Amino acid sequence: MREHGCPEEDLFSFLSSKRREDLGYHKILSSMCTPPHxxxxxxxxxxxxxxxxxxxxxxxxxxxxxxxxxxxxxxxxxxxxxxxxxxxxxxxxxxxxxxxxxxxxxxxxxxxxxxxxxxxxxxxxxxxxxxxxxxxxxxxxxxxxxxxxxxxxxxxxxxxxxxxxxxxxxxxxxxxxxxxxxxxxxxxxxxxxxxxxxxxxxxxxxxxxxxxxxxxxxxxxxxxxxxxxxxxxxxxxxxxxxxxxxxxxxxxxxxxxxxxxxxxxxxxxxxxxxxxxEYLGMDGMRAVVAGCMENTRRLIEGMETIGCQRAVSPDVNVATFSCDRAPPGWRVSRTRAGHMRIVCMPHVTRDVIEAFLKEMGEIYA
Amino acid sequence: MREHGCPEEDLFSFLSSKRREDLGYHKILSSMCTPPHxxxxxxxxxxxxxxxxxxxxxxxxxxxxxxxxxxxxxxxxxxxxxxxxxxxxxxxxxxxxxxxxxxxxxxxxxxxxxxxxxxxxxxxxxxxxxxxxxxxxxxxxxxxxxxxxxxxxxxxxxxxxxxxxxxxxxxxxxxxxxxxxxxxxxxxxxxxxxxxxxxxxxxxxxxxxxxxxxxxxxxxxxxxxxxxxxxxxxxxxxxxxxxxxxxxxxxxxxxxxxxxxxxxxxxxxxxxxxxxxEYLGMDGMRAVVAGCMENTRRLIEGMETIGCQRAVSPDVNVATFSCDRAPPGWRVSRTRAGHMRIVCMPHVTRDVIEAFLKEMGEIYA
Missing domain, CATH: 3.40.640.10 (Type I PLP-dependent aspartate aminotransferase-like (Major domain))
Incomplete structure (x- = not known):
């Protein structure tokens, strides 16, 4: 430990710099977590x-x-x-x-x-x-x-x-x-x-x-x-x-x-x-889940259009594909069997999906 | 779950009412936790x-x-x-x-x-x-x-x-x-x-x-x-x-x-x-610990003055006593051997100790 303490301003400047090294959720397609509501x-x-x-x-x-x-x-x-x-x-x-x-x-x-x-x-x-x-x-x-x-x-x-x-x-x-x-x-x-x-x-x-x-x-x-x-x-x-x-x-x-x-x-x-x-109720949760499922369907459809076939039609908002390259900057993950895996969490909005598909399309063009 | 969501204002009114049912730390003498810095x-x-x-x-x-x-x-x-x-x-x-x-x-x-x-x-x-x-x-x-x-x-x-x-x-x-x-x-x-x-x-x-x-x-x-x-x-x-x-x-x-x-x-x-x-450094932590140890000593001295003998001279900021009654509203705990136990955490300030000793003195007068 430091002998003397660090001034609050310097400390939070350091902490903020560390926080900036973390990825933003907007390009994280691989996580089952999402920014808190x-x-x-x-x-x-x-x-x-x-x-x-x-x-x-x-x-x-x-x-x-x-x-x-x-x-x-x-x-x-x-x-x-x-x-x-x-x-x-x-x-x-x-x-x-x-x-x-x-x-x-x-x-x-x-x-x-x-x-x-x-x-x-x-x-x-x-x-x-x-x-x-x-x-x-x-x-x-x-x-x-x-x-x-x-x-x-x-x-x-x-x-x-x-x-x-x-x-x-x-x-x-x-x-x-x-x-x-x-x-x-x-x-x-x-x-x-x-x-x-x-x-x-x-x-x-x-x-x-x-x-x-x-x-x-x-x-x-x-x-x-x-x-x-x-x-x-x-x-x-x-x-x-x-x-x-x-x-x-x-x-x-x-x-x-x-x-x-x-x-x-x-x-x-x-x-x-x-x-x-409590805040969302059944109605609100249905709306969130409907959005995630709709985005999952759109992602699968878009991916298949550019030649990346689904591994399976999923029951929930996780989509997997037979393709190996993803555009730089995006975080996708890979299953043990080698499929590309994307979790359509609430932060993975329709705009995010379209932006990802556009870049994928350029790779696979 | 509720069918329809709860408005934010009502929700936080409810949450705040629950939060008020919790005890404030200022009278908690039994915990090894303390409010976050x-x-x-x-x-x-x-x-x-x-x-x-x-x-x-x-x-x-x-x-x-x-x-x-x-x-x-x-x-x-x-x-x-x-x-x-x-x-x-x-x-x-x-x-x-x-x-x-x-x-x-x-x-x-x-x-x-x-x-x-x-x-x-x-x-x-x-x-x-x-x-x-x-x-x-x-x-x-x-x-x-x-x-x-x-x-x-x-x-x-x-x-x-x-x-x-x-x-x-x-x-x-x-x-x-x-x-x-x-x-x-x-x-x-x-x-x-x-x-x-x-x-x-x-x-x-x-x-x-x-x-x-x-x-x-x-x-x-x-x-x-x-x-x-x-x-x-x-x-x-x-x-x-x-x-x-x-x-x-x-x-x-x-x-x-x-x-x-x-x-x-x-x-x-x-x-x-x-x-x-990082904020406190060795210096700052030494000051916090010195305060807790000083308060522990003061508590023991004050308790013995009113007839509650220490169970042992502690090595760290936990004090134990041969007495069974505590003033209402205060949370102390009890060891398996039946001693009253008080943890002098940072929120247990000198003022808190003195207020507690005063009320203890009235009980044991």
């Missing part, structure tokens, strides 16, 4: 000093966390769902698998995860000592439910389905997975970190949530399509009592026990998450 | 949309994380320390133990933790499948190093020492633990989540960090005495290469692998953490 930023600032890790001190902020869980639970067809605001999809996935592991104490536990599963499942398995069995995908990059079922055995503590896969934006056949889960009595966790705030707002939403009786838990991230601030994830469970298995005793806090993965937890990003949902 | 709040806002989970998009923010690690590593006498900004002490402790477990693959791994250890060690052991061996404390609530050493066996993957215990504010005999760690070839993790930003600024700091050759990793939280924003922890390791054992591959991101526990990670609270350290 202005409502989120305002709510975040209002709750900046709050700590949900010591709930007795911040009962108003706790009420907002409860409201977030209630709103998302209701959206997922289960107003009585248990839940809490996590640091994001990885914590949600770890905690869901931790619950599942405790519910079925076997000596060599395994989980069955689609090959399209987010890498956080590898982390979770490494941490929790779970064997990860990878279920193959069908030609449309959705999990093959029958093959997944075949991987389930007496040591399987959880089966995973994905709503809005990271690479191709697909929705797994959750209804079929739900049937398997009920039939084989296995915990079904739905990773809807991305799609959980897309699918309910589509014109024709497919069932993927607690409406399906086999679904035991759902991960959904307000800091992705919820346009919240980072970090804001949410883990929802059908049976609120299953969090009890994660409790540790917490002497010297205002509560006696806690089930969260982290201790000190920001209230700011939770307030921001709930603020956006 | 104004510099932290300003830096946080500047970096609100950044995501360290996708570093290639935010190279300027990544440089600030590297600067934070360098500053804290240097403060801990090891400028070449490896490290990253965690979500807080719990993640830091989990990750340190995860590294230790990987370094020594045994079939029934255990760790040795002081009885004063934070409850996050219970979480970490539960998650990682580690046996937690609890080392007893001496009469001054510091771990009995010899007893801790006696608990170490061939299956011990880590030994833990604490710098600034949560309940009594004590510093374990880290030099003795370091000797044991070297002698028995065991990974020594120091939980300095609280004390890591206190001890280096004391008039007579005791050695507790990488200066001691047996120390392998250190947890230190800018969101506690660093007056940063939540979430901001930091895990430092002597050997940067040991993070490699935690890596998972990260297709479709701008980097190829990541070793962090979470995926999407806020840049805002990292910028805030480093901003406070």
């Amino acid at each position: 202005p409502i989120a930023a305002r709510a975040h600032a209002l709750f900046l000093e709050t700590n949900l890790g010591d709930p007795g001190l911040f009962p108003g902020t706790v009420a907002l966390e409860e409201l977030l869980v209630e709103r998302l639970g209701t959206l997922m067809h289960h107003p009585e769902a248990g839940g809490y605001a996590t640091s994001g999809g990885t914590e949600s996935n770890i905690q869901a698998l931790r619950i599942a592991k405790k519910l079925k104490p076997v000596s060599s536990p395994n989980i069955v995860v689609p090959a399209s599963g987010h890498f956080s499942f590898q982390k979770a398995c490494d941490i929790l000592g779970l064997e990860m069995r990878v279920a193959p995908l069908d030609a449309n990059f959705r999990v093959d439910a029958e093959a997944a079922g075949d991987l389930v055995d007496k040591n399987t503590v959880a089966l995973v389905g994905i709503v809005g896969t990271t690479e191709y934006g697909m929705i797994d056949p959750i209804a079929a997975l739900s049937d398997i889960a009920l039939d084989r009595d296995v915990f079904l966790h739905i990773d809807a970190a991305f799609g959980g705030l897309v699918v309910p707002f589509l014109d024709h939403p497919v069932p993927f949530d607690f409406e399906l009786p086999g679904v035991a838990s759902i991960s959904v991230d307000p800091h992705k399509m919820g346009m919240g601030t980072i970090p804001a994830g949410c883990l929802l469970v059908r049976d609120p009592s299953c969090f009890a298995s994660l409790n540790v005793e917490t002497p010297y806090l205002t509560v006696k026990r806690e089930c969260t993965l982290t201790g000190t937890r920001p209230g700011a990003s939770v307030a921001a998450a709930v603020a956006v949902l | 104004p510099i932290a709040a300003r830096a946080h806002a500047l970096f609100l949309e950044t995501n360290l989970g996708d570093p290639g998009l935010f190279p300027g923010t990544v440089a600030l994380e590297e600067l934070l690690v360098e500053r804290l590593g240097t403060l801990m006498h090891h400028p070449e320390a490896g490290g990253y900004a965690t979500s807080g002490g719990t993640e830091s402790n989990i990750q340190a133990l995860r590294i230790a477990k990987k370094l020594k693959p045994v079939s029934s791994p255990n760790i040795v933790v002081p009885a004063s250890g934070h409850f996050s060690f219970q979480k970490a052991c539960d998650i990682l499948g580690l046996e937690m061996r609890v080392a007893p404390l001496d009469a001054n609530f510091r771990v009995d190093a010899e007893a801790a050493g006696d608990l170490v066996d061939k299956n011990t993957v880590a030994l833990v020492g604490i710098v600034g215990t949560t309940e009594y504010g004590m510093i374990d005999p880290i030099a003795a633990l370091s000797d044991i760690a070297l002698d028995r070839d065991v990974f020594l993790h120091i939980d300095a989540a609280f004390g890591g930003l206190v001890v280096p600024f004391l008039d007579h700091p005791v050695p507790f960090d990488f200066e001691l050759p047996g120390v392998a990793s250190i947890s230190v939280d800018p969101h506690k005495m660093g007056m940063g924003t939540i979430p901001a922890g930091c895990l430092l390791v002597r050997d940067p290469s040991c993070f490699a054992s935690l890596n998972v591959e990260t297709p479709y991101l701008t980097v190829k692998r990541e070793c962090t526990l979470t995926g999407t990670r806020p840049g805002a609270s990292v910028a805030a953490a480093v901003a406070v350290l």
Whole structure:
């Protein structure tokens, strides 16, 4: 550390110069995050000093966390769902698998995860000592439910389905997975970190949530399509009592026990998450999602016109293409199978799409 | 969710009403958090949309994380320390133990933790499948190093020492633990989540960090005495290469692998953490810590004058007393052994101490 402090003006000149080295979101087509909605930023600032890790001190902020869980639970067809605001999809996935592991104490536990599963499942398995069995995908990059079922055995503590896969934006056949889960009595966790705030707002939403009786838990991230601030994830469970298995005793806090993965937890990003949902309502979210889906369709159509074929017709706002060059300055990403991948987040407006297509057209002319 | 959105004015009227239900920090004497320094709040806002989970998009923010690690590593006498900004002490402790477990693959791994250890060690052991061996404390609530050493066996993957215990504010005999760690070839993790930003600024700091050759990793939280924003922890390791054992591959991101526990990670609270350290420098931090320690001494003296005896003379700014009643409105906490506990954070000013002592005096008159 410096011996003497740095004057505020010099410090912020330095910080601003660093901030300018970051890319602006307007050319980022590869991220499942997006700049926070202005409502989120305002709510975040209002709750900046709050700590949900010591709930007795911040009962108003706790009420907002409860409201977030209630709103998302209701959206997922289960107003009585248990839940809490996590640091994001990885914590949600770890905690869901931790619950599942405790519910079925076997000596060599395994989980069955689609090959399209987010890498956080590898982390979770490494941490929790779970064997990860990878279920193959069908030609449309959705999990093959029958093959997944075949991987389930007496040591399987959880089966995973994905709503809005990271690479191709697909929705797994959750209804079929739900049937398997009920039939084989296995915990079904739905990773809807991305799609959980897309699918309910589509014109024709497919069932993927607690409406399906086999679904035991759902991960959904307000800091992705919820346009919240980072970090804001949410883990929802059908049976609120299953969090009890994660409790540790917490002497010297205002509560006696806690089930969260982290201790000190920001209230700011939770307030921001709930603020956006309240501000927009179902109507507003439908409009945002309709825009993203329309832009995704326009992007696919435009790309195919210039000779870049879609890899698949996506279920949510992630588009993938058989082409390898992107114009300079733009950030696209690449799937493991080598497709160009673009996430049509809210900041990827129609104008952005047209500008990108124009430059792509020049490359592929 | 609501069908129709809520007007901004009504929404913020609601949010503000919830915020008012939270307690103000001025009467919170029980927390290891404190309102963010104004510099932290300003830096946080500047970096609100950044995501360290996708570093290639935010190279300027990544440089600030590297600067934070360098500053804290240097403060801990090891400028070449490896490290990253965690979500807080719990993640830091989990990750340190995860590294230790990987370094020594045994079939029934255990760790040795002081009885004063934070409850996050219970979480970490539960998650990682580690046996937690609890080392007893001496009469001054510091771990009995010899007893801790006696608990170490061939299956011990880590030994833990604490710098600034949560309940009594004590510093374990880290030099003795370091000797044991070297002698028995065991990974020594120091939980300095609280004390890591206190001890280096004391008039007579005791050695507790990488200066001691047996120390392998250190947890230190800018969101506690660093007056940063939540979430901001930091895990430092002597050997940067040991993070490699935690890596998972990260297709479709701008980097190829990541070793962090979470995926999407806020840049805002990292910028805030480093901003406070740069703004204050060693001088400024020494002044903050000197004030907190002076207030701690004044509190103890004042409490003893009215008949509430100290439980112990603390090493850092946590004071504990043999008395059971506190004046209404004030939030103090209680240790497992039943002592009243007060953390003299920066918001607990001399005026706050005097006001509290006055009301205590009226109760105990």
